[in-house]
Amino acid sequence: MSTKRCFGSPPSGLDLDRLTGALIVIEGPDSSGRSTHIGFLAEWLQQNGFPVAQIGLKRSRLVGKELERAKQGNVLSPRTMSLFYATDFYDQLENTIVPSLRAGSVVLADRYIFTPMARDIVRGADPNWLASLYSKALVPDAVIYLQVSDRTLVDRTLASHGGLDYWESGMDLGLERDWFGSFIRYQRQLRAEFRKLQTRFGFEAVNANASIPAVQAELKERIRRVLLGLYPDSEIS
Amino acid sequence: MIQKKKDPGVLIAVEGLDGSGKSTQIHLLFEWLYGLRLRVHFTEWNSSSLVKNATRRGKKKQLLTPTTFSVIHATDFADRYERQILPMLRGGYIVLCDRYIFTSFARDAVRGCDPDWVRSMYGFARIPDFTLYFRLPLDTALGRILEGRPQLKYFEAGMDLGLSANIYDSFRIFQGRVMDQYEALAHEFAFTAIDATRNVHDQQQEVRALIGQGVDLSRYRTKVPR
Numbered sequence: 001m002s003t004k005r006c007f008g009s010p011p012s013g014l015d016l017d018r019l020t021g022a023l024i025v026i027e028g029p030d031s032s033g034r035s036t037h038i039g040f041l042a043e044w045l046q047q048n049g050f051p052v053a054q055i056g057l058k059r060s061r062l063v064g065k066e067l068e069r070a071k072q073g074n075v076l077s078p079r080t081m082s083l084f085y086a087t088d089f090y091d092q093l094e095n096t097i098v099p100s101l102r103a104g105s106v107v108l109a110d111r112y113i114f115t116p117m118a119r120d121i122v123r124g125a126d127p128n129w130l131a132s133l134y135s136k137a138l139v140p141d142a143v144i145y146l147q148v149s150d151r152t153l154v155d156r157t158l159a160s161h162g163g164l165d166y167w168e169s170g171m172d173l174g175l176e177r178d179w180f181g182s183f184i185r186y187q188r189q190l191r192a193e194f195r196k197l198q199t200r201f202g203f204e205a206v207n208a209n210a211s212i213p214a215v216q217a218e219l220k221e222r223i224r225r226v227l228l229g230l231y232p233d234s235e236i237s
Numbered sequence: 238m239i240q241k242k243k244d245p246g247v248l249i250a251v252e253g254l255d256g257s258g259k260s261t262q263i264h265l266l267f268e269w270l271y272g273l274r275l276r277v278h279f280t281e282w283n284s285s286s287l288v289k290n291a292t293r294r295g296k297k298k299q300l301l302t303p304t305t306f307s308v309i310h311a312t313d314f315a316d317r318y319e320r321q322i323l324p325m326l327r328g329g330y331i332v333l334c335d336r337y338i339f340t341s342f343a344r345d346a347v348r349g350c351d352p353d354w355v356r357s358m359y360g361f362a363r364i365p366d367f368t369l370y371f372r373l374p375l376d377t378a379l380g381r382i383l384e385g386r387p388q389l390k391y392f393e394a395g396m397d398l399g400l401s402a403n404i405y406d407s408f409r410i411f412q413g414r415v416m417d418q419y420e421a422l423a424h425e426f427a428f429t430a431i432d433a434t435r436n437v438h439d440q441q442q443e444v445r446a447l448i449g450q451g452v453d454l455s456r457y458r459t460k461v462p463r
Contacts, residue, residue: 009354011304011350012302012303012349012351013302013303013348013349014304061300062291062294062295062300075287076287077319079315079361080288080312080316082315083308083312086308087291087308087309087312090308091302091305094302094304094305129361133357133358135354136354
């Protein structure tokens with residue numbers, strides 16, 4: 001069993017004792033295969049006898065709906081969006097992540113604090129301000145970043161959505177009028193920020209350009225190691 | 238950490254306990270400045286529409302923890318700050334705020350939030366040129382609020398802290414703690430204290446004198462016909 005800690009001091013009134021579960025974070029851009037892989041991982045973990053809970057961006061009961069609406073209208077300033085995402089995060093931290101960890105679940109996070117941070121930094125937020133804002137987050141047991149090339153990302157996005165998403169193309173930044181060009185530039189900037197966060201917070205990257213089974217095998221191997229570290233007596237197939 | 242940006246506008250905030258009469262005072266101040274044909278703008282706590290929906294639901298369904306209570310109010314403030322307050326200051330307005338970041342500093346501290354974390358979160362906000370703190374004894378403030386046995390709201394009464402099962406008792410204890418925080422903040426941020434036990438008119442005379450002396454009002458004449 002692990003002892004959990006936060007990056008800074010824990011949130012007021014939050015008890016970090018007896019958090020016997022594991023927090024596994026999968027980060028990566030849209031179309032990197034995150035949700036597909038998380039679906040398979042959840043299945044695999046449960047077959048191995050680990051209860052699974054899932055969290056993700058905009059899924060809080062508190063502000064999930066309003067965040068979705070804010071994205072439809074592009075009406076909030078970048079700083080307001082930063083704080084709104086932080087609210088969404090902390091609601092899930094206190095109401096889902098911590099109770100699930102206490103119940104011994106493996107929490108699979110479909111993105112955590114790093115995607116909002118990278119997006120905000122690209123939009124001019126101060127990295128130290130963000131690090132302080134999110135300093136009450138639990139340090140995950142593992143953070144795995146699905147890294148994909150521009151080409152793969154574009155191919156997958158166009159094939160599955162038949163177009164590009166306004167936000168994932170960074171159109172609010174006014175980089176280029178052309179969505180395709182903006183998408184490429186924005187995703188590059190995001191990747192550069194992720195690399196910095198990777199150094200700062202020390203997470204692992206997985207080459208997600210490969211086939212789904214190959215990436216899945218790699219993810220399972222890494223998670224198996226993490227779980228064996230936490231539960232040395234467990235058997236994981 | 239908290240930076241003082243010098244835009245041409247003037248930022249005036251009022252702070253104080255519920256029942257201190259601060260809203261009445263800032264309203265009268267607004268009327269005076271407006272009557273002088275100055276560029277003046279008034280804004281109050283907790284009023285940005287989209288965020289307000291979420292805040293309202295969070296309060297109604299009691300979904301808020303000390304941390305989410307703190308961050309959601311910062312979200313609301315940021316929206317109002319970047320949409321209204323900052324542009325108004327840039328544009329050379331006198332901006333009057335009924336409650337400012339100190340309201341959060343006080344309440345969040347009472348809820349046990351780490352003060353450094355809260356200050357860092359609000360680090361983007363300019364420190365007011367004048368923070369008028371309407372000071373009065375706790376019992377006087379409580380008396381003004383409680384005399385009509387009003388319908389108190391759950392978070393407003395600090396019920397989330399489990400101080401008492403009785404909402405009125407909870408409110409008393411909570412307000413007492415908020416007052417302690419205000420007193421400490423008054424020192425830390427050099428508030429201008431106004432004796433809020435006196436009658437409304439006398440207080441307003443003092444407020445107007447303070448602002449009249451501290452601000453070169455002739456620089457804020459509006460050129461837009463009303």
